[in-house]
Amino acid sequence: MDYEQLLENIAENINDINFGNILKIRKYIKIKDTDDGFELSQFLIDFSHVCMHLSCEEKSKVYAKMILATIQALNDLNESGANKAMIFDMWLFDIGRISDEQ
Amino acid sequence: MNSNVYILVGNDTNLIDNTINSIVSGTRTRSESISDVLAIVSRLYQKSLYDEPVTFVIRYDLAFVKASESDWKKIVENKSDNILIFIYQTLDKRGKFYKFFSTHIIECMKEEENFTYAFVDNFCLHRLSSVIECAEQVKDEDALGTFSLLYSKVRTILQIQDTPKNVNIIENTGLTNGVIFYNKKFVGIYDTSSLVNILTWIDVLTRKIKVGALEGKQALLFLVVMVF
Numbered sequence: 001m002d003y004e005q006l007l008e009n010i011a012e013n014i015n016d017i018n019f020g021n022i023l024k025i026r027k028y029i030k031i032k033d034t035d036d037g038f039e040l041s042q043f044l045i046d047f048s049h050v051c052m053h054l055s056c057e058e059k060s061k062v063y064a065k066m067i068l069a070t071i072q073a074l075n076d077l078n079e080s081g082a083n084k085a086m087i088f089d090m091w092l093f094d095i096g097r098i099s100d101e102q
Numbered sequence: 103m104n105s106n107v108y109i110l111v112g113n114d115t116n117l118i119d120n121t122i123n124s125i126v127s128g129t130r131t132r133s134e135s136i137s138d139v140l141a142i143v144s145r146l147y148q149k150s151l152y153d154e155p156v157t158f159v160i161r162y163d164l165a166f167v168k169a170s171e172s173d174w175k176k177i178v179e180n181k182s183d184n185i186l187i188f189i190y191q192t193l194d195k196r197g198k199f200y201k202f203f204s205t206h207i208i209e210c211m212k213e214e215e216n217f218t219y220a221f222v223d224n225f226c227l228h229r230l231s232s233v234i235e236c237a238e239q240v241k242d243e244d245a246l247g248t249f250s251l252l253y254s255k256v257r258t259i260l261q262i263q264d265t266p267k268n269v270n271i272i273e274n275t276g277l278t279n280g281v282i283f284y285n286k287k288f289v290g291i292y293d294t295s296s297l298v299n300i301l302t303w304i305d306v307l308t309r310k311i312k313v314g315a316l317e318g319k320q321a322l323l324f325l326v327v328m329v330f
Binding site: 018081083089090 | 257265275
């Protein structure tokens with residue numbers, strides 16, 4: 001699965017994934033310097049770009065809400081002593097809870 | 103390596119004294135305190151005047167720690183019946199000295215009761231009175247570590263619990279068999295949404311501690327109140 005496809009898959013399918021499995025997405029992210037994976041801030045920025053495209057294509061509020069949650073996570077990363085792993089998990093939970101009805 | 107060399111490292115003076123006593127009585131030697139082992143190297147190679155081996159107790163001889171490897175070899179290669187007991191409060195585990203004498207080292211650390219692990223286990227087992235008792239004993243400065251441990255445990259429980267019954271947990275979660283086995287007793291105590299809620303609260307409270315809005319212990323008790 002390439003990078004863009006991964007981002008799209010997350011945006012389009014995260015509502016259907018249970019919370020236990022949502023946490024598995026962390027394996028794609030570089031949390032510690034020794035980890036393999038994508039750099040977290042860049043991943044979130046790219047995710048919001050993907051959401052922007054999907055939002056234009058599908059006219060769904062879900063993607064706009066996902067962008068807001070992603071901006072919040074990016075802000076949280078700038079806090080001093082930010083815990084990347086926790087911020088990423090919380091972001092996954094946040095976007096996983098987003099639905100059209102909210 | 104000569105087994106007549108012992109290095110006791112730690113802060114438990116009772117344990118250190120008892121260890122010395124049992125070595126001295128077990129080897130039927132007489133003990134003698136010295137401060138500089140390199141000053142008596144020649145005596146180690148001599149027979150005692152009374153034909154009675156000696157247990158030399160050497161306290162905090164830091165010069166010996168900094169000595170050369172050839173000096174250390176002189177000590178461990180001593181084949182006399184004399185016994186050497188070195189005592190240090192701490193030693194750098196990454197240092198050459200520690201590595202060179204690693205097989206001679208006996209840790210004599212005072213065990214401190216660890217309320218962090220007790221808090222985490224009791225929390226995950228949903229034992230209200232025990233968890234409050236432990237939260238009150240955890241020091242403020244240990245609260246972030248306690249939250250971090252609890253977070254990782256709750257996350258593990260969530261991953262195990264949320265794996266469908268017909269799916270292999272190891273393959274699905276990437277957790278090891280040991281971790282899954284150990285954490286199985288915590289599975290099913292909270293429902294999935296409560297576990298997610300706990301993780302969210304830990305995230306919030308950790309930030310509050312970091313910005314100084316909450317004291318560590320206060321935050322732990324806050325979590326208990328919010329979840330139980």
